[in-house]
Every structure is written in C-alpha cells, then in structure tokens.
Amino acid sequence: xxxxxxxxxxxxxxxxxxxxxxxxxxxxxxxxxxxxxxxxxxxxxxxxxxxxxxxxxxxxxxxxxxxxxxxxxxxxxxxxxxxxxxxxxxxxxxxxxxxxxxxxxxxxxxxxxxxxxxxxxxxxxxxxxxxxxxxxxxxxxxxxxxxxxxxxxxxxxxxxxxxxxxxxxxxxxxxxxxxxxxxxxxxxxxxxxxxxxxxxxxxxxxxxxxxxxxxxxxxxxxxxxxxxxxxxxxxxxxxxxxxxxxxxxxxxxxxxxxxxxxxxxxxxxxxxxxxxxxxxxxxxxxxxxxxxxxxxxxxxxxxxxxxxxxxxxxxxxxxxxxxxxxxxxxxxxxxx
Amino acid sequence: xxxxxxxxxxxxxxxxxxxxxxxxxxxxxxxxxxxxxxxxxxxxxxxxxxxxxxxxxxxxxxxxxxxxxxxxxxxxxxxxxxxxxxxxxxxxxxxxxxxxxxxxxxxxxxxxxxxxxxxxxxxxxxxxxxxxxxxxxxxxxxxxxxxxxxxxxxxxxxxxxxxxxxxxxxxxxxxxxxxxxxxxxxxxxxxxxxxxxxxxxxxxxxxxxxxxxxxxxxxxxxxxxxxxxxxxxxxxxxxxxxxxxxxxxxxxxxxxxxxxxxxxxxxxxxxxxxxxxxxxxxxxxxxxxxxxxxxxxxxxxxxxxxxxxxxxxxxxxxxxxxxxxxxxxxxxxxxxxxxxxxxxxxxxxxxxxxxxxxxxxxxxxxxxxxxxxxxxxxxxxxxxxxxxxxxxxxxxxxxxxxxxxxxxxxxxxxxxxxxxxxxxxxxxxxxxxxxxxxxxxx
Numbered sequence: 001x002x003x004x005x006x007x008x009x010x011x012x013x014x015x016x017x018x019x020x021x022x023x024x025x026x027x028x029x030x031x032x033x034x035x036x037x038x039x040x041x042x043x044x045x046x047x048x049x050x051x052x053x054x055x056x057x058x059x060x061x062x063x064x065x066x067x068x069x070x071x072x073x074x075x076x077x078x079x080x081x082x083x084x085x086x087x088x089x090x091x092x093x094x095x096x097x098x099x100x101x102x103x104x105x106x107x108x109x110x111x112x113x114x115x116x117x118x119x120x121x122x123x124x125x126x127x128x129x130x131x132x133x134x135x136x137x138x139x140x141x142x143x144x145x146x147x148x149x150x151x152x153x154x155x156x157x158x159x160x161x162x163x164x165x166x167x168x169x170x171x172x173x174x175x176x177x178x179x180x181x182x183x184x185x186x187x188x189x190x191x192x193x194x195x196x197x198x199x200x201x202x203x204x205x206x207x208x209x210x211x212x213x214x215x216x217x218x219x220x221x222x223x224x225x226x227x228x229x230x231x232x233x234x235x236x237x238x239x240x241x242x243x244x245x246x247x248x249x250x251x252x253x254x255x256x257x258x259x260x261x262x263x264x265x266x267x268x269x270x271x272x273x274x275x276x277x278x279x280x281x282x283x284x285x286x287x288x289x290x291x292x293x294x295x296x297x298x299x300x301x302x303x304x305x306x307x308x309x310x311x312x313x314x315x316x317x318x319x320x321x322x323x324x325x326x327x328x329x330x331x332x333x334x335x336x
Numbered sequence: 337x338x339x340x341x342x343x344x345x346x347x348x349x350x351x352x353x354x355x356x357x358x359x360x361x362x363x364x365x366x367x368x369x370x371x372x373x374x375x376x377x378x379x380x381x382x383x384x385x386x387x388x389x390x391x392x393x394x395x396x397x398x399x400x401x402x403x404x405x406x407x408x409x410x411x412x413x414x415x416x417x418x419x420x421x422x423x424x425x426x427x428x429x430x431x432x433x434x435x436x437x438x439x440x441x442x443x444x445x446x447x448x449x450x451x452x453x454x455x456x457x458x459x460x461x462x463x464x465x466x467x468x469x470x471x472x473x474x475x476x477x478x479x480x481x482x483x484x485x486x487x488x489x490x491x492x493x494x495x496x497x498x499x500x501x502x503x504x505x506x507x508x509x510x511x512x513x514x515x516x517x518x519x520x521x522x523x524x525x526x527x528x529x530x531x532x533x534x535x536x537x538x539x540x541x542x543x544x545x546x547x548x549x550x551x552x553x554x555x556x557x558x559x560x561x562x563x564x565x566x567x568x569x570x571x572x573x574x575x576x577x578x579x580x581x582x583x584x585x586x587x588x589x590x591x592x593x594x595x596x597x598x599x600x601x602x603x604x605x606x607x608x609x610x611x612x613x614x615x616x617x618x619x620x621x622x623x624x625x626x627x628x629x630x631x632x633x634x635x636x637x638x639x640x641x642x643x644x645x646x647x648x649x650x651x652x653x654x655x656x657x658x659x660x661x662x663x664x665x666x667x668x669x670x671x672x673x674x675x676x677x678x679x680x681x682x683x684x685x686x687x688x689x690x691x692x693x694x695x696x697x698x699x700x701x702x703x704x705x706x707x708x709x710x711x712x713x714x715x716x717x718x719x720x721x722x723x724x725x726x727x728x729x730x731x732x733x734x735x736x737x738x739x740x741x742x743x744x745x746x747x748x749x750x751x752x753x754x755x756x757x758x759x760x761x762x763x764x765x766x767x768x769x770x771x772x773x774x775x776x777x778x
Contacts, residue, residue, distance in 0.1 A: 011693045013666045014763075020669075020679045027675075126416060 084139050087132035089125045337719065338370040340456040342449070344440050344466045346375035346402075347388070348395050353637065354485045357534045358462040359395075361483075364535075364712050366398050369719070372456075373400040374448065376440045376468070383408045384440040403445035413437050422490040422751045429742040431496045439467055446471045453479070458719060460508075464500055465491045473500050477733045480504040481718065486514050487632040488656070493753030498522040503733040505725075506718050508532045510635035512762035513656040520757045528725075530718055533635050535708040538644045539614055544622030547615070553606060555586040556685050558650070559623035561616060561638045562630070564595040564607070569629030569652050574600050576677045583678065587685065590623065592616055621645050624691065625684050633657045640706050643667050643698025648684055648691055650677075660761030667698030 093108045095101030115121065343358040350356065362371050373395075379387035384405045392401045417434040420426055449459065449472050459476045461469040464484040473480045482504045486492055501507070501522035507529040509515040519525050548554070558577075564570045577589050581604050591599065591607040599607050608619070620626065626642035628651045636658060639649050649668030651658035653676070662668035669680040684691050704710070736742060 011666045011690065011697060013663050013669060013694075016683070016690070017669060017676075017680075020676060020683065024675045024679060123416075126420070130419070 084136045085132060087128045089129070091128075092121065092125065337457045338372065338455065339365060339719075340372055340374050340449075340459040341365075341462070342374045342445075342459055342468055342472050343462040344376060344468055345378055345381060346373050346395070346400055347379065350379070353634070354463045354483075356637065357483070357485065357635075358460075360534055360537070361460070361711075361715065362398050363396050364708055365715055368712065368716055371398055373398055374445060375400060375402055376442045376445065377402045377404050378440050382411070390444075401448075403442045403448065405440045405442050406444075407439070407441055409439045410437065418490075421494065421747075421749070423749050425745050425749065426747050427743050427745045428495060428737065428747065430745070431494050431747070432742070434494075435467055435470055435496065438465070441467050446475055449475045458505070458722065461504075464497055470496060470500055473504055474733060477503045478505070481506045481508060481722075483508045483510075484514065484518060485510060485634045486518055487634050488517060488754060488757070488759070489632060490749075490751040490754055492517065492521055492757075493748075493750030495747050499734050502527065505722055506530070508715070508718065510534070511657045511660065513660050514634055516762055517757055521753065528718070528721065530714055532711060532714045533640070533706055534637065535706050535711045536637055536641045536644060537613070538641060539617040542614070542617040542621035542645065544618060547618040547622040551590075551606065551608070551619075553588050553590065553622075555588060557588050557590055557619075557623040558625055558627050558681070559590045559592065559619055560627050560629070561592045561620070561641075562628075563593050564591055564597060564599065566597050567631075569631050570597060572652075573627060573629040574602075574605070576671075576674050577605065578602055579674060580678050580681060584682070584685075587681075589627075590619060592619060617641070617645065620647060623647060625650055625681075628652060628655075628658055630658070631655050636661075639668070640702055643695075643702040644706075646695035646699045648694035648698065650680055650684065656759055656761050660763070663761055663763060665697055665701035667694050667701055669694075 093105050093112075095104040095108075097104060341358055341362040343355060345355045346359060347355070348359070350359075358373075362373050365371050376384065377386040377388040377390055378384040385408055386404050388402050390402050390404050392399055394400070414434075414437045417430070417437050421430050421434050445468055453476055456476075456479060458479050458481055459472065460481045460483065461472055462483045462485060463469055464482060464486060469482065473482065480503070482500065484501070484507065491497070498521065501518055501524045504527060507515075507518070507524070507527055509518070509529060509531045510533050512531055515529060515531055560570070560573065562568055573589075577587075578600060581587065581602070585604065587604065589605045591605065592609070592611055594610060595607065599605060608615075611619070620642055625648045626638065628636055628639055628649060630636070631652060631654055633655050634657065636651075639651070639658065639661065642649050643665065649658075649662065651662050651668055651670045653659045653670035653672040658668075659670050662670050669684060671677040671680050684694070
C-alpha cells in the first residue's frame, strides 16, 4: 500500500506527506470534501443484476413493499415561535416612560450602590444575558432544523417519484429477461434437434449402404449368403418384420431422459436443474418423435439394431411424421 | 548566582507538563547554580487545595519553599468569568478578576518575591497564565525570565499577559511555533529569547520483551501516553482507530495514563492505566510508533521520549507544534483527517525502512536539541548573557491604568484575538536547515 523510496540516511517528511496526500487524491478521483467521502463510504454497493440470480418473484416482492408514510404536515395550527428577548446589563435599569423613563433610569443607576448593599445583581444579569444568548441560538437552531426538515420532505417526495420510475424500469427488465431466457431455451432445443437429424441421416445412409451391399452379395451367390453366419435368409427377415409391431409407444413410466438418449441419466446429468413446463413439453414431443423415427428405422434396418439403440436420437418436430405412414425412405426400402 | 524557580505546583510525583518541566530544569540547573523552588502547597491543579505543608523541604536535592493558597478555585465562578472574557468584550478589571479566580492565588508567595527580591539573581517563572507568574513578574520584572509553555488557547489573547511577555528579561520558548505566537500577540520581538524546550529522564535499557510478556500483547502496537481526554484529541483517535481496525485488525492501541473520557470497548484497545516510568519506557520501546492526537501542545515531552528511544511519531497535523516538530526532525508523520491517518499509519507499519529511518532521525534530533547538556548550556548561556546585559536599560513595566481605565469594557474577546494570530508550523528555511538558526537569541 505504502511504497516510498526511502534512503537509509534521508527522509523528507514533507515529501512523504505530499505523496500520501497525492495518493489519497488519486484514490478519491477528485477532490471530494470530507462530507462527500463519508456519504460515499456509507453508500452500499448495489448488486448488478445477474440473470441467474434474479428471483422469479422479484417484481411481486417489489410491488408488495410498503410505501413510505407521508411526513405529517405541521399545519397552520402550530404555535408561532416566540421572539427572543434581548437582555443586557442595562436592561434592569431601563424604563419605557419616555422622558420620565430617562429620569427613572438615572435615579436607578444612582441608587445602584445602595442596591448592591442588599445583594449582588451581577450574577443575575450575567445569567439572564447568557440565557438570552442561549435563547437566540436555540431559535436559530430551530429555524435551521425546520429548513432541513422541509428539504428532507422535498427529498422524500422526489424519492417517491423516483421509486415509481424504478419500479417500471425493473418490471420491464424482468420481463425482458424472462423472454430472453425462454428464447434461449428454445434455441437450445433447436440445436439439439438439428444435431439429432444429422445423426439420423448419417445412420440411414449407412443402413442403405449395408442393404446395397447385402443385395449385391445375394445376387452374386445366394447359397453363400444363406450360409453366412449372422445373416438371416430373406424369407425369415420378412417374417420377422411382420411379427414386429409397426408402432412403438413410449411407456408412460419411462423417463424422458432415458427414452430419448437410450440410456439412463448419467451422473453428470444428475445435478442439472429441473426443466420448466415448456421445456418439458418440448422435450416430450422430441422424445415421441424420436421413438417414432426409431420404430421406423428399426423396421427398415434390421441389419444394424445395435447402432439404432445406442445412438442418442432426438429428432425435432420437423422430423415428425404420421405414425401410420412410413417415411419415404422406409417405403423405398420396403419396396426394395 | 541564586536562581528562583517559580511554578504553580511542585513535587516528585506530579506529572503535569509544566510542573515536570520545571522540576527537570531546577534539578539540572542545581548542578551549576544555586536553585530554590518557590511554589504553592497545592497538588490538585483544578481546586488548588492546600495538600502540602507550607515551609521548606528538599526534593531530589533541591530546596522547595511552599506557600499556601489563600482560596481554592470556584469552578463555576471561573467558568462564568472565562466565558465573559473569552467570548465578549470586557475590561481589564474583568481579566484580573478572571486571573484571581483561576489561581492559584497565593499572595504570600508574591510578597516573598517582593521582600526577597535582592536574594535572587534571577526568577524563572513557569506557565504564563497563572496568578503566580503574572504577579510575580510584576514584582520582579528586572529579574524575571519566563518559560511561557503557551498553547493556542483563548487565554493567550488576554491583555494582561501582553505586559508579562514584554516586561521580562528573557523568554525561554518551547518551540518556534510558540515563539511566533507570542511575538505576534505581544509584539515583544525586542525581548531576548531562545527556543529551548526540555529534555527527559530516559530510562536506560528499556526491555520491550518484558512489556510484551506482562501484557500479553502480540503484533504491531501503537501507543498513546498522556491524559485520555477529549481535549487531547482522544475521542477522534478512538474513532479513527476503530475504523482503521476494520481494515487492519492486527494493530493494538495501547493507552497509558489517567482516563477522563470512557474508552471504547474494543478488543484491540488496551488501557494500562497509570504505570511506572520503567513500565512506560518498556511499553514505548515495545511499540511500533507513538500517536499524539492532541490539537494543542506547547511541547510534547512524550514525543521527545519516543524519539529518544528511536520510535516514530504519528501526530495530529492540526497542532502546529507537533506538525512543525515532525517536519523539522523528519521523524514523524502527521494527519488531518481519517484518510491521512490510515495512510500514514499504514506507511509506518508496512514500510520498515521508513519506520526505522524516522526513528533514527528522531534519535538524532533529540540528541541534537533536547539532550540535557544542550538544554543546560542554553539556560546557562541565557543567564550569562543577561549578566552581561545589566549595563543596558532595564525593561519598563507598564503600570496598570486607573480605576476607570481598568473598568472600561473596550477589550475584544480574547478568542477572536487568538483566532487572528498566525498559524501553521514554522518550517526551517533552506539556508538555515543545516544550522537550525531558529534556536538562539533573536
């Protein structure tokens, strides 16, 4: 914090103090007054809005905040502040009877030494003078406090207006953030859908290639083909295809995650947040589509059942076809 | 040569600044000249109650003659008169009445000075603002030497003291700031003067480890020694320290001295109360720095003691004397607000080189200006010079005006007088920095 270039034999305190004061000015940025520094120090750092930390009930919470009670007006019925009375050492001798008063005052002054034989008026005069000064200062203090209270009242009024504006801004902000969050999830689903389609296309291409290879080998030598281990004869294949149901419905007890990915939820997925109703419905739709596509591919691709079961197929809504109607690719395959 | 040291209180166990100053000087000068101390029987500086027996006694080899105080101080009366002359236009009679009210009123002491004026070659008065100094100087102005121990307080602006500053034979100032202040208020530039100050009885071989073991304090230590009073800036110190402690919780503030205000309940503020000199120096040696938060000081002896032990000082920059001493010695930093307090404290605590160098400078400064041989030599030089000066015209004491003149309320409030005086530390000029020419006769 405090790094000074100090030589062992010389220290210039004035220079060090100059450096310290310069550093304080730099920290402040500008030459704030002491009062301003205190105000700044007392201001709490406002948290920046983080989308992940915005509460869903923030607006409701803000709406339920109690409004500030209005400052009661003193009203016109308040008694006026009495004027301060001036009192000095001449006051006790003064008379208000004009010319006669001057004479009375003179006589009182002349008789003052006799008065002092009975008691010493000086402490009383001093006390009354001090009290008069205290009164004046108190009135001045009261007047200043009244002005300050009025200023505070104005600030409160301005603050209330600002609160309304703040509420509106905050409300808009939360709405926009919610909309953005929904959009983001939709986009995420679309990306997954495209990835699923791509994967499905790749596997279909492989399956077609396999079928072509099988047919060419069958044309070359049917006996060889029949004896090939692991390969069923064409009549058996068609019989088995008929036995299998054309439609496969996703069991209601099966979790969407398991069904969609073809495997149980991994530990990595265990910590994920629960999905919202929108995303769950979207995902369920995707799963249904996936199941349909799988059923279709299973019926079309008996040669590669393992690949179809293990690949995470999540076709999008664009891949959705009528379950009763086979996709064009499947029809082609059947025709073949 | 016989020298009378006149002071308001005197005792081996009294720790007031001016009183301790007077005892040190009396005991040191007693080695060179015959010294007799003239003082009162009072021990308490507020009531001036006669605690000691009147008569002569020996304290550390110096004869001390005590005189009774005729009336104790009425605090209410004194407060009322103080407000009257500090805040309002007033008369000379009001100032004299204030002086009687302040005390210690001891007419027997003044009468002794008048009667035995010829017995003493010089009378060394300590503390300008008390009864004994004002009336004693009027009784012995031809032989009076004043050690004002003045601070920037409203009493300095009283008219009655202007004559005291002008009519003495010589003035022994504690600091250049005090000299500037008094010369500005009294226009006494023609009176011989010297900036002397005072040394201190530094205990040899203080043991910081002993303090650490007995107190159980670990980590860095900032120490304050003196009366724990709001007037000494302790309230502000507590506030600043507690704020700083949130940033750096390792630092401990050790307080030594009598407390007047409540001490905050803080785990890092340790009040040790009144301790022996040996314990005080042990604590000082164990500390990383001394803090002096006082706004008004004539000469801080504790600061000098810290420098004598090689400890840096963090002083209140609004005290001209402390600020000036820190600058001239290059042995301490100063602050005027919390930011500066925190930064300077941090600088001293974190920068060991700075801390060490400030301490070394303090030791060198103390040795050069405040070691006892230097102090004694300055006093003896003043006495020699005054001996040679006897051929010159004696200083004339202005007589007091008549009854009507004394009661004419035409004197300004003394506070406004003091506020108009020059302020700020006296900085050494570049040409005189090496030789410190501010020390010496003007």
